Amino acid sequence: xxxxxxxxxxxxxxxxxxxxxxxxxxxxxxxxxxxxxxxxxxxxxxxxxxxxxxxxxxxxxxxxxxxxxxxxxxxxxxxxxxxxxxxxxxxxxxxxxxxxxxxxxxxxxxxxxxxxxxxxxxxxxxxxxxxxxxxxxxxxxxxxxxxxxxxxxxxxxxxxxxxxxxxxxxxxxxxxxxxxxxxxxxxxxxxxxxxxxxxxxxxxxxxxxxxxxxxxxxxxxxxxxxxxxxxxxxxxxxxxxxxxxxxxxxxxxxxxxxxxxxxxxxxxxxxxxxxxxxxxxxxxxxxxxxxxxxxxxxxxxxxxxxxxxxxxxxxxxxxxxxxxxxxxxxxxxxxxxxxxxxxxxxxxxxxxxxxxxxxxxxxxxxxxxxxxxxxxxxxxxxxxxx
Ligand SMILES: Cc1cc2nc3c(=O)[nH]c(=O)nc-3n(C[C@H](O)[C@H](O)[C@H](O)COP(=O)(O)O)c2cc1C
Numbered sequence: 001x002x003x004x005x006x007x008x009x010x011x012x013x014x015x016x017x018x019x020x021x022x023x024x025x026x027x028x029x030x031x032x033x034x035x036x037x038x039x040x041x042x043x044x045x046x047x048x049x050x051x052x053x054x055x056x057x058x059x060x061x062x063x064x065x066x067x068x069x070x071x072x073x074x075x076x077x078x079x080x081x082x083x084x085x086x087x088x089x090x091x092x093x094x095x096x097x098x099x100x101x102x103x104x105x106x107x108x109x110x111x112x113x114x115x116x117x118x119x120x121x122x123x124x125x126x127x128x129x130x131x132x133x134x135x136x137x138x139x140x141x142x143x144x145x146x147x148x149x150x151x152x153x154x155x156x157x158x159x160x161x162x163x164x165x166x167x168x169x170x171x172x173x174x175x176x177x178x179x180x181x182x183x184x185x186x187x188x189x190x191x192x193x194x195x196x197x198x199x200x201x202x203x204x205x206x207x208x209x210x211x212x213x214x215x216x217x218x219x220x221x222x223x224x225x226x227x228x229x230x231x232x233x234x235x236x237x238x239x240x241x242x243x244x245x246x247x248x249x250x251x252x253x254x255x256x257x258x259x260x261x262x263x264x265x266x267x268x269x270x271x272x273x274x275x276x277x278x279x280x281x282x283x284x285x286x287x288x289x290x291x292x293x294x295x296x297x298x299x300x301x302x303x304x305x306x307x308x309x310x311x312x313x314x315x316x317x318x319x320x321x322x323x324x325x326x327x328x329x330x331x332x333x334x335x336x337x338x339x340x341x342x343x344x345x346x347x348x349x350x351x352x353x354x355x356x357x358x359x360x361x362x363x364x365x366x367x368x369x370x371x372x373x374x375x376x377x378x379x380x381x382x383x384x385x386x
Contacts, residue, residue: 005346005353009361010317010338013354017088017344020196022189024174025087029340031285033166038284038292042315045292049324050383054370062372064362068106068309068332069155069254069275071127075359076374077322078106080278080313080334081131081157081258086114086211088344090203094123095348096339101126103355108157108334109215111144116214121151129155131258132247133162134239140217145250147215156251157278158244161259163237166286241272248273256311259286261296263303270307276331277304279312283336294325298379301329319361323369327377 007013018026032039066076079100085092093115100107106127109117121128130148134141148156171177175186190197204211248255257269258278266277279297281290293314301310312325313334322333335358342354366372369381 005350007342007345007350007353007357010341010354010357013338013341013345013350013357016346016350017341020193021088021344022186022193022196024171024176024186024189025196026344027170027174028084028168028176029082029088029337029344031168031170032283032288033168033285034288036284037289038281038287039315040284041289042281042284042292042294043317045294046315046318046321046324048385049294051320051324051365051369052381052383053368054381057370057372059367059370059372062363062366064359064366064374066332066374073106073127074104075355076326076362077316077333077335077358078129078311079108079339080280080336081108081110081113081159082336082340083110083112083213084114085340085343086204087200088340089347089350090200091115092343092347094120095343096351097124097126097128098348099339099342099351099355100124102352103359105355106155109148109153111215112213113215114211114213117148117151117153119214121153128153129157129254129256131157131159133159134236134243135220136236136238138243138246140219142250143217144215145247149251149253153253155254155256155275156247157256157258158247159258159282160239160244161261161280161282162286163239167288168285241268244269244272244274256309260300261291261293263299266300266304266308266310270304274308276309276311278334279310279330280334281314283314294321294328297325297328297330298384305329319358319363320365322358322362323365323377324382326374327379327381329379 064075085096093113097107097120101124106129108129108131109120110131111133130153175183254275256276257274259280260266260277269277279293279300281293293312297312309331311332312330313336316333325333339351339354342350
């Protein structure tokens with residue numbers, strides 16, 4: 001296979017992932033919730049923004065470098081938390097983290113990762129951040145925060161957009177509800193992808209046992225198939241701004257709040273001492289019909305952009321999407337599904353290819369816009385929908 005792995009864009013990686021994965025696993029990654037309206041609208045909102053290019057600018061010395069939290073990175077995007085890469089490729093989380101480290105961009109370890117934070121630190125290195133789901137039992141949550149501090153994670157990101165489990169009807173239909181149990185639908189589905197079954201699932205079970213949330217403390221550690229695993233354990237209806245204040249006290253490094261969609265909440269995050277907000281609707285996976293983060297971004301930048309870093313995700317599939325977000329004032333962009341498609345298609349090289357595709361596309365768009373640095377990008381380069 002050629003160095004491009006036969007993938008000229010993220011859609012190609014997605015298509016290979018779709019062919020490799022059982023339907024239930026692919027839909028778990030690819031789809032959103034209920035009517036999938038927010039997933040589609042995340043794309044529509046990005047696609048409705050047009051460029052206003054400048055010409056006759058010498059663009060031969062372009063750079064995509066940004067400075068985020070006082071640290072330079074060569075590319076203006078980071079890898080967001082997506083717990084379950086280990087279900088897509090054996091060691092998938094380490095694969096993406098290594099690809100990110102090689103590219104010099106941060107990788108976010110999820111609370112719900114299937115590889116422990118210690119293993120990711122040891123095997124990947126690079127700039128590592130930790131994403132936190134705060135559990136009902138705060139003492140347990142503060143333990144995992146201490147652990148992330150101890151292994152050297154440079155930032156803590158608390159996700160705040162999932163007070164209750166979302167309604168992913170396709171998971172029920174596909175037989176992929178947590179806790180996962182064997183049934184006629186998922187067994188037939190899994191057996192229809194023998195390559196994935198042998199190289200991912202069987203290999204995982206034989207070498208490490210049933211897939212588990214490896215970052216959970218022993219008190220709540222369960223396999224994904226354990227009957228004792230209640231999906232409510234993954235969610236927390238009582239999370240509130242006092243928790244953000246408590247985290248600010250407990251965490252001396254960079255603190256980010258992920259899942260903000262309004263200027264009011266961004267201002268509150270700044271009042272609590274957060275260093276950044278991630279403007280996100282969780283890739284359309286939690287609240288269907290929630291507004292597209294790219295549409296929410298300008299007002300949030302205007303309201304809070306001088307007090308904290310505003311980062312955005314959801315629906316980003318092209319370098320042009322990244323450039324649009326930066327021109328609207330985002331300090332950086334998160335990739336969610338894009339590297340997951342890469343790792344599901346080809347393992348670590350696939351994740352690296354996803355990052356490379358963004359690098360190539362962003363560089364080309366900057367050249368055609370007549371821009372040499374990320375700092376030059378602003379709203380004058382865009383035509384926004386009415
Ligand atoms: C399979 C999958 C798992 C995810 N798991 C988490 C998670 O554990 N914590 C979290 O904050 N966000 C999680 N997300 C959301 C991503 O961090 C990100 O907000 C979203 O994927 C961005 O949208 P995009 O995939 O369209 O780029 C997950 C997303 C996917 C696709």
